[in-house]
Amino acid sequence: MAMLEVNNLSIQFGGLRAVDGFQVSIEKGRLYGLIGPNGAGKTTVFNLLTGVYKPTEGVIRLDGEDITGKSTIEINRAGIARTFQNIRLFGAMSVLDNVKAGLHNDHKYSTLAGILRLPSYFKAEKEMNEKAMELLRVFGLDGEAEYLASNLPYGKQRKLEIARAMATNPKLLLLDEPAAGMNPNETAELMKTIHFVRDNFDMTILLIEHDMKLVSGICEELTVLNFGQVLCQGKTAEVLSNPQVITAYLGE
């Protein structure tokens, strides 16, 4: 069974059908790319998958479970985590606390236990600190654990956002233009990180990207979106050589 199974997903904003009959099936452990020209509806697909928008039509199944129309919080608990095109970190919190906020539903203790500093507080906080530092180490951010998130350089902010998403222990990770604004060196490093996350955590990853080097470098399968509709789907090499895709997106 596929990890993510989407059928006939559509959303209507007034007279505009921003996403129309979108469908995709992503196997577990796959690195999957969603590409297309600006305004094609890629981020809208992400917002539909994470419950920011409720679909007008269609069904979304995560690991067999129907999550259509659920709230963002329920969907995160079901196992989808995401990053944002315009970075959304908790800027005034430390890097470590950003990841610990991601662990919010993983290590629970009551508010009262937190105020009164009961043993459950110390136990959970210790586990959270260890887990968060482990994740930060994976992303090479352990040296900056005490920094304010907003003081990190751009590339590291992107990585921290992925680390925070990973902290929620997802089954499916959605990355919205992870390489946007990065220089070639940073992008190369990011590619390694994404690969590492997939291999190490056995993660299924769906990413939106314009950087074709990254897309052709790491994505195993692609869906091309154009005007809200699926233009082409399949193995990366085949999709990228499809004449329709070349006319609509890549250019001759």
Place this chain on the structure above:
Amino acid sequence: MADMKKSMSKTSKNNYITYAMVIAIFIVVQALSATGNLSRLLTGLLVPLCVYTIAAVSLNLVVGFSGELSLGHAGFMCVGAYSSALFSSVFADTLPSVPRLILAILIGAAVAAVFGILIGIPVLRLRGDYLAIVTLAFGEIIKNLINVLYVGVDENGLHVAVSSAGLNLAAGGKQIMKGALGISGTATLYKDIKDYFFLIGVILILITLFIVQNLVNSRSGRAITSTRDNRIAAESVGISVTKYKLMAFTISAALAGVAGVLYAHNLSMLKVSTFDYNLSILVLVYVVLGGIGNLRGSIIATIILYALPELLRGFSTYRMLIYAVVLIAMMLFNWAPAARNFRSRILERLRGNRKKKEAA
């Protein structure tokens, strides 16, 4: 691993500094008053100072940590003050003063918390300016409601009405709340422990600090701060924004209620006109000037700004002028980028010196 330990001990060290500061101030004030260096006027200001400190610290939880601008803090203080004063008056003869006061504090906090939840549920759907306006309105509504309320007690129990005559008290009944005249004589009920009110106030400040600091540095506190920094991201990692905003609002309301209790029990005359929006704004000024999200700053700002107008009485006409200048100076000191840079440079140099000494 070492970094982690350092960061944990850093926050707890910070917390202890705040407690120590409050206790140190208390000891200094006690020493001054024991040696007769404290004027009657200043002695009279000590308990109100505790009231405003608790109010400022609790408001900082909402404004600083959950990032919502609330202008109805006086309303929660009002609810706490009246409910507890009412309780104290009704049980004046049945309970000794110490347990009565403790119960009054708990009741004031609980009633204010209930109002916090009731107001918070609709209000927290709003954001920014709209939230500020609605909380402001709420404060005024509470004030006006209590202003027309008459409560009396007789052998048949509690009577509530909107006019003195409407109470229909039996012979021997006692009117407690008299509309605009408020509740009188609450302080006289605690004559025997009157001298300890400053101590009680300081203990309440420490409890407030304990609650707010520990909350902020816990799982729920992180959730509250995350909803301030980025709502959408908070939801994307499974944090319920509504739940944690409401939690911060309710705990803040309960602590404002405690401030109200202390206020009511220190006065012989409790009048609702005290709790107008000026009071909310005043407390907000303490929070903003002390530094949003900075609890120790709230305390320092409250002390300086509350004591200042009184200390400046000698300047008579220039009093408010100097007050305004101090406000501007504090604002600049806390928020102007140049002042912040200057402060961090000084701090670094001090730390550097200490390190050099340690190395030597």
